[in-house]
Amino acid sequence: MTVAADDPRAEPSPELVERVGERLALVRDRIRAAGGDESVRIIGVTKGHPVAAVRAGLAVGLVDLGENYAKELQEKAEAVEADGTPVRWHMIGQLQTNKVRTIAPHVAMVQTVDRPSLVDELAKRVPGLPVLVQVNLSGDPARGGCTWEDAPGLVEAAAAAGLRPEGLMGVAPQSTTDEARSAFARLAALRARLGLAELSIGMSGDLDIAVAEGATMVRIGTAVFGER
Numbered sequence: 001m002t003v004a005a006d007d008p009r010a011e012p013s014p015e016l017v018e019r020v021g022e023r024l025a026l027v028r029d030r031i032r033a034a035g036g037d038e039s040v041r042i043i044g045v046t047k048g049h050p051v052a053a054v055r056a057g058l059a060v061g062l063v064d065l066g067e068n069y070a071k072e073l074q075e076k077a078e079a080v081e082a083d084g085t086p087v088r089w090h091m092i093g094q095l096q097t098n099k100v101r102t103i104a105p106h107v108a109m110v111q112t113v114d115r116p117s118l119v120d121e122l123a124k125r126v127p128g129l130p131v132l133v134q135v136n137l138s139g140d141p142a143r144g145g146c147t148w149e150d151a152p153g154l155v156e157a158a159a160a161a162g163l164r165p166e167g168l169m170g171v172a173p174q175s176t177t178d179e180a181r182s183a184f185a186r187l188a189a190l191r192a193r194l195g196l197a198e199l200s201i202g203m204s205g206d207l208d209i210a211v212a213e214g215a216t217m218v219r220i221g222t223a224v225f226g227e228r
């Protein structure tokens with residue numbers, strides 16, 4: 001589901017800014033309670049929310065924002081570029097190679113690198129781009145991500161192609177807490193074995209487990225911006 005372009009100049013109401021600020025503070029509390037510190041980066045996921053919500057997030061201090069759809073990332077990035085507020089856009093959804101062009105001028109990191117054709121297209125259109133290799137933690141191919149076996153080779157291929165592979169990303173299987181925890185732990189171990197810096201795990205529902213297992217980035221939508 002993508003949101004139709006709303007008014008690109010829309011400003012958030014003071015109430016929205018206050019609500020987003022309060023929710024962000026609660027997320028920071030949860031990160032601390034789980035043993036994380038300020039170095040855990042919060043990626044504010046604005047998918048499905050209007051551009052006013054993006055401005056509310058930036059107003060309360062978020063710098064890293066995530067989107068799932070190329071067109072939505074492009075529209076929101078273009079809308080706020082004129083504001084002059086610093087923002088780093090992360091692509092966190094499955095990315096078709098023919099959509100790389102759409103995000104190329106705006107994106108600071110693609111977190112969903114999961115196949116050689118995407119490595120090649122990104123290297124061609126956005127040389128030097130920081131990327132994460134997404135590993136499929138659920139076994140459900142519809143959810144994106146490469147296999148455990150393919151991850152090391154993709155990291156190598158990304159580096160060889162001139163991208164900057166900085167870490168691994170995963171979405172927890174929709175199952176029990178124990179299964180999420182063990183999938184996160186396994187991804188953390190692989191990240192360490194490959195000598196990579198970043199581990200992007202954890203969403204609104206499971207950020208506590210993710211931080212406990214060593215997340216360096218959490219991708220938070222609902223807990224900051226509300227229901228979509």
Ligand SMILES: *Cc1c(COP(=O)(O)O)cnc(C)c1O
Pocket residue numbers: 045047068092093171202203204205219220221222223
């Ligand atoms: C939507 C989404 C998120 C944020 O989910 P919430 O549960 O709303 O925090 C994080 N990561 C990915 C890959 C997503 O698609």
